Amino acid sequence: MSWLPRDFVHPLHVGVPGGAGHRLRPIAGADAPLDYPAVMGSRERLWSIFGPAWGWPSATMTYEANLADLERHAAEIEAHESFNYTIENPERTALRGCVYIDPPEKEGADAEISWWVVDDEVGGPLERALDAFVPRWIAEDWPFERPRFIGRDLTWEEWLKLPDVA
16 A cells, blocks of 8 residues: 555646745756765765664765665655655756655654755755745645654654654
């Protein structure tokens, strides 16, 4: 049984209101040339957020490993197993972060959502726009009744302590 209704169609391109032309779209392997520098340029902060839960991004992650990761994400999107949306700049020349929409790993939710921006967007207008937009987008366009916003509703440390989905 899928975690999404059989007839659900995931959004393909989503403008970020207040995001100065930034948009979300499903990530693909072809994004590796832009994704790798975005991730590795913010790696220390991203590791402090996602490292304990996901072991990502490691200090030794290669371009090839990143490409394989993006190709895996694209296959998961195609299969409706999970969703990784990249945050593109208005010119479509840089990736500024990602939004993850995943089936629950921990009890008490029907989806787990998280997002990040590159270091130079932290605390700025794009991050604030995402913080306001993502929960509204999930409520309006996704079929979840109990989404959990990790890093917003609860910390990653609190999430790690929750019981795993049986």
